[in-house]
Amino acid sequence: MKVYSAELQECYLVRLDMGSDLLEALEELAGSLWINMGTIELIGAVSQATIGFYNQQTQAYEMQTFERELEIVSCIGNISVRDGRPVIHAHIALADQTGQVFGGHLMHNTRVFAVECKFMVMSGEVPTRTQDPSTNLYLWNEEVRSGQN
Ligand code: ZN
Secondary structure, rough: OOOOOOOEEEEEEEEEEEEHHHHHHHHHHHHHOOOOOOOEEEEEEEEEEEEEEEEEOOOOEEEEOOOOOEEEEEEEEEEEOOOEEEEEEEEEEEEOOOOOOOEEEEEOOOEEEEEEEEEEEEOOOOEEEEEEOOOOOEEEEEEEEOOOO
16 A cells, blocks of 8 residues: 555636547646646546556556547546656546446547536645556556655
């Protein structure tokens, strides 16, 4: 277990632009606001979505793209640092016209129809991602660097 001390600093409410790539827009926002530690929550709708499922045996993401309108039932994630840059890790639950819900790891190529997002900015011991040998994922390691953002 790795525990990082974090303190809530600020909160932003953001409406994303129609047609933008959801993950890219979140990453750009984190980068432009110098947020490298925090959490996000969002709801809305997308015109297409790409989600990933991490296959634990092959240790690779299996991707699925849905080229249709979907509601974002919930999308939550966190902001931390990898290779010196803020990265977003988010999971998304999507519903189709019948109310069927499915979801996975949010990937690029998810197109915003309308999205309302809450960005919670934290300060403290910034979690930094490095490749974890047992999962092959970029996970928070033990190194911590303190400071605002
Ligand atoms: Zn994930």
